Amino acid sequence: MSKTLFDKVWDSHVVKHIENGPDVLFIDRHLVHEVTSPVAFLGLKNRGIKVLYPERTFATADHNTPTRNQHLPVKDPLSANQLKALEENANAHNIPYWGLGHKKNGIVHVIGPENGITVPGATIVCGDSHTSTHGAFGAIAFGIGTSEVEMVLSTQCIMQPKPKRMRINVNGELNKAVTPKDVALFIISQLTTSGATGYFVEYAGDVFTNMSMEGRMTVCNLSIEMGARGGMIAPDETTFDYIKGREYTPKGSDWDTAMEYWETLYSDEDAVFDKELTFEANEIEPMITFGTNPGMGMAISNNIPLAESIDGAVATFKKSLEYMDYNEGEAMVGKPIDFVFLGSCTNGRIEDFRAFASIVKGRKKADNVTAWLVPGSHKVEEAIKEEGILDILEEAGFELREPGCSACLAMNDDKIPAGKYAVSTSNRNFEGRQGPGARTLLASPLVAAAAAVTGKVTDPRELMQEEALV
C-alpha cells in the first residue's frame, strides 16, 4: 500500500496500537532542557525508577540562561536552581549534558542537528513545541508536555493518537528578499494559528527542494504556529550532505545501512493526504506581523487589515491591535521600533547571521535601536567569527551575545520593556512573550536588519536596491 513520508516513519515506530486509543510510539532520540524536565525527573524519583535508555537522551541548558558573562555564576537564584537540577539529573542518570560554557551548548533545536543527533526517519521529542524543527531532516519530531517527558525517560515511549496528514506545496521560485521565514509566515497567515491543528504537515515543492537545511529548519520550526503537531520534509542530497560526518550520525557501514533506509523516505506518488494545499512562490513577499499571534502576518508593504475583513472574532482582533497600539488600515512600513532581536531556534543559525550581515554591512545601527544578536549555539558563534561576520556586525555598531533562547521567551534578563516595539526573528508575538507588555513584530533576519539600521519598519528590498545601483 502506498504511504506518505509521515506514515512510513510513524508506522515503523508503533510498539503497540490501542483500539479506540493512542499508539504507543517508540522514541529514538529525546532532548531535554532545564525548564520542562525537572518535574519529570522528580516523577522518576518518586516511582523509584531510572532512565531506561540514557544513551537516547541529550541534555542542554538554553531557555533560562544569561547571554552575557556565562562564565560567571547565574545571578537569578531560581534560574540557577533549575540549571543545577538539570545538571544533577543528567549526571544521576548518565545522560550527556552540555551545560553553560560547554562547547556543544546552545539552543536545543540548533545543537541537535549540528551534532548529528537529528537524522532522517527518526522519532524525536523534546519538552518544547519547536521540536518540529527537526522535521527538516525527514524525522517525525514534535513537542511534548512534562508528563510525556517523564514517559520517555522511563519507557522511551509516548502515547499519542496518530495525527492526520497534510501536504503543503510551494512551487516556483522565491522573489528577491523572500527568505524561508517569510515562506513560513506566509503559510501561517493563510492557515491561521489553528489551521493545521490535528495534522502533521509535509512540505513539498520546488521551494523546499531548493532550500538549504537551515531554511528547512526555519520552516519546520514554525509548523507549530499554525497548530500542526509537526512538519517534515523528505530527506534528499541536501540533507545527507548536511548530516554526513557529524558526531552522532552513523559512520562506515552503518552509514550505508542507514542510507538504504533513508532513501525510502518520501511520500509514494499515489499516497493520500487528508488535506493538501498549494501555493505559488511568487505570491510571497517579505512578511511582518502586526498582531499578537503568528497568524497575524502580512506582506511588509501591505496595510493592517480592517477588522471587518477578518475571518474570526472581531473582538479578539481589536484586542490584539489595542495591545500593539496599532490601528486597522495603517501601513507597517515606517512604524518606529525600539529593539531588534536576531536569534532563537527559528532564526539563530549561521545563514540568518549571514543574511543580517548582508544588510548591515557598510551601514550603522540606528541610534534609537537596541539590538540583541544571539547565536543559536557556540558552533554558530564560532562560524560567525570565522566567516568575518563578527567584524561586519561590530563595524556597524552591533554586539554579539552568547548563545541561548534569550528574548524569544524572555525567561532570562533579555526582556523587551513594556510598551516597546521589537522586530524579532523569533517565533511568537504573543502578548508579553518577550517581556511583560512588550510588543513583537515577527520577521525575517533581512527585515530585522533593515529595521536595525533605519530604526523603523523598512522593506529590505529598498536597501538591497541601493546596493544594486552602486
Place this chain on the structure above:
Amino acid sequence: MAYDKFNILKSTAVPMPIENVDTDQIIPARFLKATERKGFGDNLFRDWRYNSDGTPKENFVLNNPIYSGKILVGGKNFGSGSSREHAAWAVYDYGFRCVVSSFFADIFRGNCLNIGVLPVQVSPAFLDKIFTAIEADPNTELEVNLPEQKITILATGESESFEINEYKKQNMLNGFDDIDYLLNIKNNIEEFAGNTPL
C-alpha cells in the same frame, strides 16, 4: 503522576470568550522556573490578572467575584503555542477540573488529559449558548458527565455530547496515567528497542 478520578462534575463556570488564548497568557515564561509542581495557580493568567505592581486588574474575569467554579470556558483555539505543561498545571492548581472550548490546541489538550483536567470540545453554537447562559446568570451550572460524554447547561437543559477516546476516558475515570500503562508493557518496549538501532 496519578491524579483524582473524574466522573460527573457539576459546577458554575468562568467565561473567557477570547479566541487563541495561548499558553504564554495562561502562564508567562518567567513563572516556569520551579523544579517542583506547585504554586502555579497563583500565576494563572498572570499578566491579564495583575498589573505590573501586583494589584489585581478589576475588569479581568478571574478577579470578578460573581464568576467562579471548577469549569473554565474559553474561546476557539484555546491553549495554542508553547508546549509548557505548566499551563495545564496552573489551570488545575487554580482549581479548574475542566476546560470547555469549541477548539483546543493539540499539545495543551494532551497535557490536560495527562494531568486530570478534562478538555471538553463543543460546537461553536453550543459554546455560544454556554456564554449566553453565563452572561444571563453567572450562577448557571454546567454538568460535565464523563461516563456519558455529555455536557449540559442545567438551567436550560440544553446538552451536547463530546468526544474522548476510550483509553483516555478510562484513565480519567480511574485516575490512571500513561506511565502506569507503559511500565506494564515494558517487555514489548524492550524487545522493540532491541530491534531499533540508535
